Amino acid sequence: MASRKKVLLKVIILGDSGVGKTSLMNQYVNKRFSTQYKATIGADFLTRELVVDDRVVTMQLWDTAGQERFQSLGVAFYRGADCCVLVYDVNSSKSFEALDGWRDEFLVQASPHDPENFPFVVLGNKIDMEESKRMVSQKRAMTWCQAKGNIPYFETSAKEAINVEQAFQTIAKNALAQEAETELYADYPDPIRIDSESSQNYGCSC
Amino acid sequence: MFEGFSPSRSRSPSAPLLTLQGAFAGTRSPGTRKGKEKALNTDLVEGVEGEMVTTSDDARKGLRELVRRSTMGGQRPLLRGDESRAVSIEDRAYTPRRYYILTNAGKPVFSSHSDTEEDISNLMAVAQALISIFAEDDDRLRSIRRGDKRIVFLLKAPLYMVCVSDWGEPENVLRVQLDYIYLQVLSVATSTQLARAFQRRSNFDPTRLLEGTDQFLHNLIARSQHDFSYLTSTLQPLRMAPALREAAAAALMPPSRIQDLLYVLLVAGGRIVTLLRPRKHAVHPSDLHLLLNMLDTSKTLRSSEAWVPICLPKFNPAGFVHAYVDFPLPDVGLLFVSADREAFDVLRAWKKVVVEKLQMDDTLGKIRDSIPYHEYSISALGCPGLRHFIYKSRQLVQITMPEWEESYEPDGPDRKRIITTYQCLHDAVHARSGQSTPLKLVYTRSDQEACLAWFTKPFEMYLTVPPHLPKSVVVSVANAVFKWVQAEEGKLFLKDAPVF
Numbered sequence: 144m145a146s147r148k149k150v151l152l153k154v155i156i157l158g159d160s161g162v163g164k165t166s167l168m169n170q171y172v173n174k175r176f177s178t179q180y181k182a183t184i185g186a187d188f189l190t191r192e193l194v195v196d197d198r199v200v201t202m203q204l205w206d207t208a209g210q211e212r213f214q215s216l217g218v219a220f221y222r223g224a225d226c227c228v229l230v231y232d233v234n235s236s237k238s239f240e241a242l243d244g245w246r247d248e249f250l251v252q253a254s255p256h257d258p259e260n261f262p263f264v265v266l267g268n269k270i271d272m273e274e275s276k277r278m279v280s281q282k283r284a285m286t287w288c289q290a291k292g293n294i295p296y297f298e299t300s301a302k303e304a305i306n307v308e309q310a311f312q313t314i315a316k317n318a319l320a321q322e323a324e325t326e327l328y329a330d331y332p333d334p335i336r337i338d339s340e341s342s343q344n345y346g347c348s349c
Numbered sequence: 350m351f352e353g354f355s356p357s358r359s360r361s362p363s364a365p366l367l368t369l370q371g372a373f374a375g376t377r378s379p380g381t382r383k384g385k386e387k388a389l390n391t392d393l394v395e396g397v398e399g400e401m402v403t404t405s406d407d408a409r410k411g412l413r414e415l416v417r418r419s420t421m422g423g424q425r426p427l428l429r430g431d432e433s434r435a436v437s438i439e440d441r442a443y444t445p446r447r448y449y450i451l452t453n454a455g456k457p458v459f460s461s462h463s464d465t466e467e468d469i470s471n472l473m474a475v476a477q478a479l480i481s482i483f484a485e486d487d488d489r490l491r492s493i494r495r496g497d498k499r500i501v502f503l504l505k506a507p508l509y510m511v512c513v514s515d516w517g518e519p520e521n522v523l524r525v526q527l528d529y530i531y532l533q534v535l536s537v538a539t540s541t542q543l544a545r546a547f548q549r550r551s552n553f554d555p556t557r558l559l560e561g562t563d564q565f566l567h568n569l570i571a572r573s574q575h576d577f578s579y580l581t582s583t584l585q586p587l588r589m590a591p592a593l594r595e596a597a598a599a600a601l602m603p604p605s606r607i608q609d610l611l612y613v614l615l616v617a618g619g620r621i622v623t624l625l626r627p628r629k630h631a632v633h634p635s636d637l638h639l640l641l642n643m644l645d646t647s648k649t650l651r652s653s654e655a656w657v658p659i660c661l662p663k664f665n666p667a668g669f670v671h672a673y674v675d676f677p678l679p680d681v682g683l684l685f686v687s688a689d690r691e692a693f694d695v696l697r698a699w700k701k702v703v704v705e706k707l708q709m710d711d712t713l714g715k716i717r718d719s720i721p722y723h724e725y726s727i728s729a730l731g732c733p734g735l736r737h738f739i740y741k742s743r744q745l746v747q748i749t750m751p752e753w754e755e756s757y758e759p760d761g762p763d764r765k766r767i768i769t770t771y772q773c774l775h776d777a778v779h780a781r782s783g784q785s786t787p788l789k790l791v792y793t794r795s796d797q798e799a800c801l802a803w804f805t806k807p808f809e810m811y812l813t814v815p816p817h818l819p820k821s822v823v824v825s826v827a828n829a830v831f832k833w834v835q836a837e838e839g840k841l842f843l844k845d846a847p848v849f
Contacts (some may be wrong), residue, residue, distance in 0.1 A: 145549075149466070150554065151456050151457065151470065151554060153454055153455060153456060153474075153552060175462045185478070186478050188470075188471045188474040188475055188478075189471065190467040190468065190470035190471050190474075191467070192467070200771040201466055201470055203455070203456070203471075203473075205455075205478075217481055217484070217485040218481075218484075218485070219453070219477075219480065219483070219484040219485060220455060220477075220478060220481040222454045222455075222481075222484075222551050223452060223453070223454020223455070223456065223550075223552040223553070224454070224552065225552050253551075254551075255551070256549065256550055256551070266653060273834065292575055313490030322552075322554075
């Protein structure tokens, strides 16, 4: 391939087991939904291209296992993420209450250079279920998101494909906004002296 | 280090002749091996799924075990032990190898193949996830075997290099290639630049920084797979009359007023005619390969005067030197490498003087006329049975080899098989794949041919003969090659190049 001129965004999806992380990703990338539940083992990966403000963006989605036994994938796994998507099930208070933990886990492991402004997006999934089952109100969710630095919030249904496109569009947009030009060329390396003793150290025996 | 470039070098010692008596004790032909390597099942993602649930409750531990199991067992050198490969070397498919570069965040940087963006992105994410599982334990993933495929990783954070191959070569061969790829990247973006960029942002995407390097990488990858001077970290200079080489070197001696020169090179037909360096600096063949690859890849450089910043990582991975490039004739070029960023005008002026000197007695024209005579046929040795050989002078850190016979088509399976066999032999005589002791002499035979590797202090030799040639004849062939190279040494190798 030619060197990518496009931007690639690494997006990590976190949340409790069964909230629909894989389903959201599948709906977004493959436009498919399956009612069968299959736990993600460790991690899964999908990629989709999209256009944000006239820029072609490749979104590399890192779907993770929500089950506790697969948690803590480690520093190296989260390294260099451009955006983190926190998913919960609006019909499960427990999955909502776990968001704090997921967010902290991510910040500790990924240690982004500017944690205050790191782009998160929260998705409240499974809004297609009947209203009586709903456990977390929109207001409660939005209050939490506001308290955590105005995290964008979407209510989605992976099953009915509600808000999925919009949510991921925002994810890409916010991740992209963080992507600043790094002024590499301003780095003028120290001049090299051919005669200097130090350059001798690089001599090898090959 | 190129000890041979030092004028004080002693005469090349005459190597003891190879005798059949005892020579083949302890060597073994792979044709007789039995048994199958354990079946391995690491289909990166699917395999993981099937195994993990039963092996461990911990994702990382389970994955690690799985990968580790597949990694073991694949490390046996071709020429030892009773365990054989699943597929013998003569039946291999030789699928084009795939090479990738990714960041330590799993972002793709380069791919040798034009797969879809999606495929590459997914694959790089999987690669990074696998690497990260081991990294958590301060361990480093080196390679994965899956069936005939070998996936080799070279971890040079913040970049990772990966190669996928089914050629059956030793792991070290791929590691050397990946290292060249890494050095090629460093030649454009120094290790300091990369480290700083990733320190600032771990999600840094270096593709823009490396824009325009694709062609250099593709060219380097193509060469490093078949050019033995890459694997052996040697040079193969232009074969030419020694007196002409000396005349060129004399013209290239820099005046003392020019400071900070690292290399002065004359190349013809993409090969080194002569090379001058400061007395106290060693020559690093891999740095020279980067310079030659640069000239080979870029038509622009060969067609107009240029001043190119380049990092020569073996010399100094932290900064750039500058190369003045000019081709007085279409295929004959001068290359002056300087540490002084401002030296363009000085070097340009000196180049005119050099070219004038080279035009006296038409040295330049004679060099150009030598290019077509670089290649020599195996028949030049007058040695019946000999099909091909590679001779490495360990003292001069240079190699010579004849052109391939017609039956070994470029990119054909026959040539690939012999190159891979040579690589296996090279590995065996250098004990690069975990053998306890290096071998001095290795003989291997297939239905198509027999190959011999002979390792001595002053030289290494790899040769190919018909499969049913008696071993006593193989021995005499090896001795004949040695004698021929000794006699031709002055033409084949760059000896006693001046220093300044």
